[in-house]
Amino acid sequence: MSLQPQQPPNQDLLTSITKLLWGKSLPPQLLISTVRTTWNATWHLMMKQLAPSDPSGSYTRPISKFRANLKSYSISSLNPGTLHLYVGLPCPWAHRTLIVRALKGLEETIPVSIASPSLDGSWEFRQTYGGQDNGVYLPGLDKGNGRKILKEVYGLHRGGYDGRSTVPMLWDTEKKEVLCNESYDIIEFFNGLNSNDSNLDLAPPSLKGKIDEWNQTIYPNVNNGVYRCGFAQSQEAYDTAVNGLFTTLDMIDDHLATSRYLCGDMLTLADVCLFTTLIRFDLVYNVLFKCTKKKLLEYSNLNEYMRDIYQIPKVSATCNFEAIMEGYYKILFPLNPGSIQPAMPSVCDNKFLLEPHNRETLLSSLDKRVEASVS
Numbered sequence: 427m428s429l430q431p432q433q434p435p436n437q438d439l440l441t442s443i444t445k446l447l448w449g450k451s452l453p454p455q456l457l458i459s460t461v462r463t464t465w466n467a468t469w470h471l472m473m474k475q476l477a478p479s480d481p482s483g484s485y486t487r488p489i490s491k492f493r494a495n496l497k498s499y500s501i502s503s504l505n506p507g508t509l510h511l512y513v514g515l516p517c518p519w520a521h522r523t524l525i526v527r528a529l530k531g532l533e534e535t536i537p538v539s540i541a542s543p544s545l546d547g548s549w550e551f552r553q554t555y556g557g558q559d560n561g562v563y564l565p566g567l568d569k570g571n572g573r574k575i576l577k578e579v580y581g582l583h584r585g586g587y588d589g590r591s592t593v594p595m596l597w598d599t600e601k602k603e604v605l606c607n608e609s610y611d612i613i614e615f616f617n618g619l620n621s622n623d624s625n626l627d628l629a630p631p632s633l634k635g636k637i638d639e640w641n642q643t644i645y646p647n648v649n650n651g652v653y654r655c656g657f658a659q660s661q662e663a664y665d666t667a668v669n670g671l672f673t674t675l676d677m678i679d680d681h682l683a684t685s686r687y688l689c690g691d692m693l694t695l696a697d698v699c700l701f702t703t704l705i706r707f708d709l710v711y712n713v714l715f716k717c718t719k720k721k722l723l724e725y726s727n728l729n730e731y732m733r734d735i736y737q738i739p740k741v742s743a744t745c746n747f748e749a750i751m752e753g754y755y756k757i758l759f760p761l762n763p764g765s766i767q768p769a770m771p772s773v774c775d776n777k778f779l780l781e782p783h784n785r786e787t788l789l790s791s792l793d794k795r796v797e798a799s800v801s
């Protein structure tokens with residue numbers, strides 16, 4: 427048996443075709459420039475579909491279509507199962523909703539169906555039940571409507587719908603309509619519902635202003651900032667995005683040196699939003715989205731802050747690192763045409779994530795000022 431590595435069959439075929447067309451004397455430069463031009467044009471074409479951009483090549487995220495007013499729903503008027511949540515585990519926006527649902531103890535009231543990305547980038551359901559493995563959520567069936575793909579669920583919306591079918595999505599099983607597909611609206615709504623298990627408030631009125639301020643910095647520069655790096659279609663667009671991202675991370679890291687969470691000693695919605703980007707940072711954004719100036723591991727405060735949140739009961743169950751990796755490296759074809767998935771970085775090791783973070787001893791700078799003025 428030969429131990430020589432076999433050439434993939436399509437490579438053999440490609441070699442034969444090039445020999446046939448141009449003979450052995452083909453100048454490699456010509457082949458390279460032809461492939462480069464063709465690939466470049468095809469890449470721009472594919473990126474147009476994946477990530478719409480403005481004339482400067484900067485990624486412009488499409489606006490969510492369903493922004494219903496959710497204030498008319500209250501926990502007392504909600505029958506368990508009336509609302510159904512659709513998510514996908516790789517998606518940082520959907521991840522926000524899974525975390526707040528868990529922290530608010532809404533698992534029984536608002537059941538969830540977890541889709542997985544198919545090779546064409548749309549969301550599909552697996553023919554297995556799903557549930558949890560070692561405590562971690564798994565993709566599975568559509569338990570809300572019994573459909574095979576999420577697009578079909580969106581299609582059931584009263585009056586029909588044929589637009590983008592994104593996660594997260596909140597479905598009203600009685601009215602048969604998509605209530606909302608904007609993550610921040612959904613987490614604000616979940617936070618307002620108090621279950622028997624939890625009356626935790628992740629956005630108390632006294633912190634509302636601070637939360638909004640953080641979100642206004644973190645959304646464009648970090649949450650969407652990593653996408654603006656990865657989906658940039660010009661060098662200038664990438665440079666602007668990457669500078670904005672790392673300047674903001676540097677600033678947050680400094681802030682977290684004296685404050686346990688973004689708004690002081692209390693976890694808020696702003697922290698949940700930052701966390702879902704941080705937990706994906708070294709795993710995918712650093713490599714696939716070219717967020718390369720630093721790894722999250724190099725930021726000591728951000729890194730410990732991330733572990734602090736990961737260790738809050740029920741949060742780690744929402745972090746499925748295998749699914750995140752698969753969702754980005756296998757599905758975002760124009761960014762990773764070979765579909766090769768890199769090795770899991772050590773920051774995603776449960777052992778590392780569960781190490782003591784020692785942040786409980788931190789008082790927010792505000793509290794320190796109050797303490798200093800009292801003593």
Ligand SMILES: N[C@@H](CCC(=O)N[C@@H](CS)C(=O)NCC(=O)O)C(=O)O
Nearest residue numbers: 517519590591592593594607608609
């Ligand atoms: N602004 C939305 C963004 C949601 C979003 O872009 N979800 C992505 C997954 S990370 C998606 O479902 N994309 C499918 C598509 O665009 O067709 C939110 O915050 O909920």
